Every structure is written in structure tokens, then in C-alpha cells.
Amino acid sequence: MKVLLIGSGGREHALAWKLAKSPLMTEFYAAPGNPGIAEHARLVSLNVEDHEAVAAFCVQKAIDFVVVGPEAPLVAGFADRLRADGLKVFGPSAAAAQLEGSKGFTKDICARYNIPTGAYQRFNNAPKAKAYIREQGAPIVVKADGLAAGKGVTVAMSVGEALGAVDDCFEGAFGAAGAEVVIEAYLDGEEASFFCLCDGKNALPLATAQDHKRVGEGDTGVNTGGMGAYSPAPVMTPEMIERTMKEIIEPTICGMAESGYPFCGVFFAGLMITAKGPELIEYNVRFGDPECQVLMMRLKSDLLPLLLAAAEGTLDKATAEWSDDPALTVVMASKGYPGPYEKNTPILSLPEAGEGAKVFHAGTSLKDGELVATGGRVLNVTATGRTVGEAQSRAYALLDKVEWENGFCRRDIGWRAIEREKA
Ligand code: AMP
Numbered sequence: 001m002k003v004l005l006i007g008s009g010g011r012e013h014a015l016a017w018k019l020a021k022s023p024l025m026t027e028f029y030a031a032p033g034n035p036g037i038a039e040h041a042r043l044v045s046l047n048v049e050d051h052e053a054v055a056a057f058c059v060q061k062a063i064d065f066v067v068v069g070p071e072a073p074l075v076a077g078f079a080d081r082l083r084a085d086g087l088k089v090f091g092p093s094a095a096a097a098q099l100e101g102s103k104g105f106t107k108d109i110c111a112r113y114n115i116p117t118g119a120y121q122r123f124n125n126a127p128k129a130k131a132y133i134r135e136q137g138a139p140i141v142v143k144a145d146g147l148a149a150g151k152g153v154t155v156a157m158s159v160g161e162a163l164g165a166v167d168d169c170f171e172g173a174f175g176a177a178g179a180e181v182v183i184e185a186y187l188d189g190e191e192a193s194f195f196c197l198c199d200g201k202n203a204l205p206l207a208t209a210q211d212h213k214r215v216g217e218g219d220t221g222v223n224t225g226g227m228g229a230y231s232p233a234p235v236m237t238p239e240m241i242e243r244t245m246k247e248i249i250e251p252t253i254c255g256m257a258e259s260g261y262p263f264c265g266v267f268f269a270g271l272m273i274t275a276k277g278p279e280l281i282e283y284n285v286r287f288g289d290p291e292c293q294v295l296m297m298r299l300k301s302d303l304l305p306l307l308l309a310a311a312e313g314t315l316d317k318a319t320a321e322w323s324d325d326p327a328l329t330v331v332m333a334s335k336g337y338p339g340p341y342e343k344n345t346p347i348l349s350l351p352e353a354g355e356g357a358k359v360f361h362a363g364t365s366l367k368d369g370e371l372v373a374t375g376g377r378v379l380n381v382t383a384t385g386r387t388v389g390e391a392q393s394r395a396y397a398l399l400d401k402v403e404w405e406n407g408f409c410r411r412d413i414g415w416r417a418i419e420r421e422k423a
């Protein structure tokens, strides 16, 4: 099978590493890829925003299957364009990708199909949004409706902060994404990520993970794309997984199909486990980054036929096997991230990772043959262990061998699970 993978981050390196092991793979391309992905696939310098160019490449190389990593191309209709040529694609249509592309769309699906989530209202002007906030009081959550690179959400602990967030949105802080605002009740509990493949009608639960969104240790400081993750998330007990499937995933699948937007791809449900049970914070329509890295470390089955089954509508016959051993990944980022940071800083040496360990490339490039850091999040140092504590020790031991002066990381990834293990 000839496969093209779209994307260039740590998530895509993990997907490439796993896909390349498939006995079904005959030719493997990635666009645009990164130096880590280049170990597994041939890199193609295609502009992914140019759907016509990608479609032409697929015809020229007789590509059988396209796997899309990030959300932006999906929201922009990339999968629809390729499917119009008869290509098989892993990833939802633009209409179905609204689950991530519009928070208001998702909240309306939740309301219509009784999916547990925070009570909400949608607004297209500041005065009405502010009146609602004053009526509801704090804490309260203000969200720009559209894609805002993870920055469009304010969890406001005071009414004043919430009112300020409304002004930010309508004054253009998030561009077109902030033209509409969702105001939502604050949910109290522990967060978890749940991943589930879907082929439009059937679902195959994958695994759970927990991310660390804040830049600082002890979950302090500003939000980032994610500074580290581990899988599984202990808060997602078998009972919670069953409830998530019944109360959240299955009604979403039905709702999307009934609305005329059957969902094919991966559901990444951001959940809050509250006193009442699992509640939906948000959907993403792609694997999490860095959650994907820990999922791929634990997946024992061949990934390629699973993604193919999601694209072909045969997930009812698919099963996935997972290692019981937890996996943990630590993100090394450029100093300054998520704010401004220096680019092209040299990474002098990366350690050899043995069995059950891997350094994934997230934001690296080759410059004159030397490896340099070009992104905010640059490396994902990943390891497995018999416990989260052991996976953490192995990951940090590996990380300490990375020679990259401009890098930093959090030193406490996995702390919640490790506290539980000690208790
Ligand atoms: P999102 O970009 O939707 O993932 O939101 C970013 C973060 O904001 C989430 O990971 C949560 O920590 C927090 N958040 C979003 N919605 C809520 C909510 N209704 N209640 C509490 N926290 C929330």
C-alpha cells in the first residue's frame, strides 16, 4: 500500500514511526514532514494548503491512502477534495470537522442529543454576551468560536476577567475565530483525553491520556499546545470509558450522521470528569499532540489497517491491542515558548533510544546538514515503564542526554498519576 502522511509535528513523527512498521506498507511519503519523519518516509515538499497540488501528487504516485495529521487542512476541506478524486483518506470532511472548527456547532450537537457538557449560550455581539456573564456570575468560561491555535479559551475566575475576554474576542484578538463567542458554565473536576476511531457509523475506542497544558511545573503559567502527556489516564476507569462511549461518543456519531455529516476519523474528546461523571469540554477531529506519541508507544496492533478501516467503513470488524504498560512523553520546547523564541538553535546530539523509548521530532529542521530547532515545541522524549513513575524516570534519563542549550521542559510530567501510585 502506498501511503501519504500529511503534517510535520511530533504527532506525525509518532504516526510515521508506527505506520512504517506495517507489513502492508510498500511506499511511504510524508508532506512536508520533518527530519524524524524522514527516517521512515520519503519527504515531499508539497504545500498542503494547495489541495490541487496534493491531489495531483496522489494521482502521479498512485497513492492508495492519505493520512491527515493536523486539523487545519481538514477544516479547510482537504479530505473532501481528495475524496472527490476517489482517494481513501483518514480524516473527516470539512462539514464533520466543524466539531473542532466551531465550538458553537459542537455545543448545539450536544444540546440536541443530550450529551453532557457545560450549559452555554452563543453570542455575536459584546453587550449581550456581557449581560449573560453578569447574570451567570463567575467562574465562567469564554471561548472564541473558531480555531484559535489553542488560545481562544479564557477560564475566568471573576466577572471582570470574563468581560475582558469578551472584549478581546470581539476586538479581533483571535481574528475571524472570535467573531462569535460561546459562554459556558465552568466544570470542576479532573481532565482526561479520550480517543476513539469512527467510520461514520461504528466506533472503536482507542485509549486515554492526560496532557499538561500549562507551561510551568505544578500546572502553573500560561496555556501551551501541551508540555507532556501520559497514557492511560487513571481517572478513566473502565466504568468512565463505558459511560463516555454511551453518553458522549455514540450520541455524537448518531447526531452527526443524522445531521448529514457522518464523522470518519478520530474523535479526540476533551473530557472533564466531574462529580456527575464524564462531561464534554471539546472535540478535536485529529490525534492530540503530544497525546498521540504516548498512544503509539502503547499500541501493539498494526496502525495502518485500523486507520484504513475508519476510512472504509469496516471498523465493526477491527480490534486494537494495547500494552498495559504506561507511556509518558516530555516535551522539550525552545526557551520563551509559548511566547517568542529564538529559531535555528543547534541540537548538538540526540541520545540513542532503546526498546520502549523514542525521541520524536516535533519542530526540527536540517540546516547545512546540522539539526536545528525551528519550532516552539521541538522534541518529545518518550518512554514506557511498568508504572507511570518508571516511565517518567526513563523519559527524564533519556532527556538529560539531549544536547540542546536553548531547550527547556517541565520536570513534573505525570505528577497526578505518580501521586496516585504512591498513595
Ligand atoms: P480548549 O481549548 O477548549 O481545550 O480549552 C482549554 C482548556 O480550558 C481546557 O483544557 C480546560 O482546562 C479549560 N476549559 C475549557 N472549558 C472549560 C469548562 N467549561 N470548565 C472548566 N475548564 C474548561
Ligand code: GLY
Pocket (backbone or CB within 6 Å): 211, 225, 226, 284, 287, 288, 289, 290, 291
Ligand atoms: N495536546 C492538546 C492538543 O493536541 O490539542
